[in-house]
Amino acid sequence: MRTGLIKHSQYMDFLRSVPSFQSLPEDILSKLADVLEETHYSDCDYIIRQGATGDTFFIISEGQVKVSQQDSPGDEQVIVKTLTKGDWFGEQALKGEDVRTASVTAVGDVTCLVIDRELFKQLIGGLDDVNNKQYDSDEVKANVQAEADFFSR
Ligand code: CMP
Numbered sequence: 755m756r757t758g759l760i761k762h763s764q765y766m767d768f769l770r771s772v773p774s775f776q777s778l779p780e781d782i783l784s785k786l787a788d789v790l791e792e793t794h795y796s797d798c799d800y801i802i803r804q805g806a807t808g809d810t811f812f813i814i815s816e817g818q819v820k821v822s823q824q825d826s827p828g829d830e831q832v833i834v835k836t837l838t839k840g841d842w843f844g845e846q847a848l849k850g851e852d853v854r855t856a857s858v859t860a861v862g863d864v865t866c867l868v869i870d871r872e873l874f875k876q877l878i879g880g881l882d883d884v885n886n887k888q889y890d891s892d893e894v895k896a897n898v899q900a901e902a903d904f905f906s907r
Contacts, residue, residue, distance in 0.1 A: 762787050765867070768815055772840050774883040782877050789877075790867040795860035802858040808847035809871045811878065814839050817864035823856045831857065832901065834889075845884050848874050 765787035769775050775783070792815070795801055802808060804823060814837060821835040821843065834856065837843060846855045848871050869878065878884055 765790065768867075769813075772813065772842070774842065774881060775878075777881070778877075786869065786873075786877050789873050790869050793866050793868050795864040795866070797860055797862050799860045799864075800857060801860060801864070801866065802844060802854050802856070804854050804857040806854050807852045808844060808854045809852065810844055811842065811848055811869045811871075811874045812844045812858075812866040813842045813869075815865045815867050818861040819843070819858050819864060820861055821856045821858050836861070842884070845874075845887055848879070849885065 762784075766783055769778075769783050769786055778786075790813075795817075801812065801819060805827075816839060818836055818838045820833050821837060822831040822833045824831050837858075843858055844854075847853060
């Protein structure tokens with residue numbers, strides 16, 4: 755086993771607490787805890803860049819990230835969502851096209867647990883929650899409108 759025993763059981767406890775992973779059997783959780791890579795980011799670091807190709811899936815174990823999008827290069831970046839501990843991202847590039855659909859940046863110190871494409875496919879890819887995740891464009895539009903309203907006050 756690559757990770758130490760204590761780390762392994764901490765990862766297991768954390769993974770068990772993620773709602774989307776609740777249906778995963780113990781042996782899969784254990785395998786995940788074995789293979790994930792813990793990565794650290796500082797405030798404003800880019801974790802993902804929109805338009806880049808990507809091969810990794812992220813679960814936030816500490817801190818917060820901002821998801822932002824721009825319609826076309828040179829346009830303003832619009833924050834569409836803030837994600838926090840227990841949330842995951844990066845699944846879109848792992849199904850179908852491998853292009854990242856948004857940028858993700860760290861807000862303060864962030865720790866992510868990272869899983870590569872092959873292991874994602876083997877261990878997590880079967881979960882409906884993850885597989886069928888779609889982002890409601892109405893929600894994005896509502897956020898854009900709310901932000902515009904905020905700045906025009
Ligand atoms: P991916 O396209 O691989 O990389 C960027 C990630 O940001 C994407 O996967 C999703 O996990 C996430 N993402 C994209 N659009 C939204 C959105 N509208 N709301 C929340 N998260 C998003």
